[in-house]
Amino acid sequence: MDDCIAACDFDAWEGAAEALAGGLLHLVAVAAAASANRPNAVGHITQRRLQQLDQPSGRTDFVLQARETVVKMSSLMGMPRAINALHSLAAAVPQDSDLARELAAAPVLRGDADYSHARMRARGLELFSAIYGRHAATVEDRLHALCPDLAEVIVVDSYGRLLGETRRLSARDTELCAVGCLVPLDVPAQLKSHCLGASRLGASDAMVQAAIRLARLVCTRRP
Template identity: 35%
Template sequence: MLSCRRLVHTRGLLPKMPLDTPAAQDSAKAHIHALCVSERTAVLSLGCRYAVLCASLSSANIPTAFAPALDALAEIAVDEKERAVCLRKGREAVYKSYTVAGMPKTINGLSELRSGAIARWPSSAATFDEPLPEDQTGSTEQQRAERGQVLFNEVYGRTAQRLTDILGSLHPRLLSVIVTDAYGKILADTGVLGLEETELVMVGALKVQGGPVAKQVESHRRGAVRMGASQSHVEAAEYIADEVVRLKEMA
């Protein structure tokens, strides 16, 4: 007779834990190493590549992949300074991906990134504990709302007003949350990631989710270009996202 736990597994109600064996971790590290050094991603700085990677891993809901991602970083970064840059940008990317992936994934991703990095490089605790650069988005809600509206308009271009009308009709507070909090407070903060990098991160974090969010991917593709990214930059970010999806399927 099946136990309750076995029965739940047979019905597919409990997800399997990906990358839970040493062999799986080694395979994931090789996969991540390959995508980070691929000619298809070389157009991006290593810090930007790692930012898109971390946001994609978190948004794809595979926090166990941060361990092999850190092991790959140990082999790719040329020195401690470059590694610290990647960790800062990776952390900021996961934080910013909250706006499109949700808080639980973000918390799990940030936790795995921090604990894994400090376990490998105890000195990296200083990188995670150092004060962030001064927030450039303003200290008052009004300032954040104004900056958020500017960025929102820049990202969405001619469709910004139509999208504003749609969002405003869905819930009385939704537009304010998106413009003031998501755009004005989080995405507009350029202390660690510039606006171009942020939009590339959004492309990766959205693309790994698949399904109906494809419309949002296209919006942020165009947004990345409006922020200064080339088509090659966008394609590199999408390649990273596609490889993260493959990694999840392999797990």
């Protein structure tokens, strides 16, 4: 189904999420739309933000952050939806433009030179502890009891290699995007955990509530 988004939708979204300043609002919206499997909406959101930015460097930074948002959220929403979202995001960038060339030249953040299992595990545990606080060890033990392989994948790959990379998207902003991503997935326990995690990483309560409101609006299809 083709997603039609009018200016009034954007006005409502931006009005409901004023606590999310600047491009962060649009990144949370991208996370929610991708997770809801509304890939065309991802393209519309990207175009909206690009129209608001005057400087070429700002446009490049935003698209790189939007791509990074989708990559990170693939650990929560799954690869198929991430691929769909990235297709739409790419289509929002004019081909043979300076922006397209800047994006093509951007360095890969997760290349072989940056990877070691031990480092990713340590980074994953650090982020895991920051998000879950004093409950981190209990949560990890429960995951191990469910399936040791899954626990290892979550710590090393999801938290270490994906979510723990902060060169383009900070830990706080990543958690706010995670909140937006989890709303359409209807997983209350995980949503609560990441709302608390966002707060522990520096997000205000107003920012967390704005991310929830925004995600709900983004996931509501127009008749």
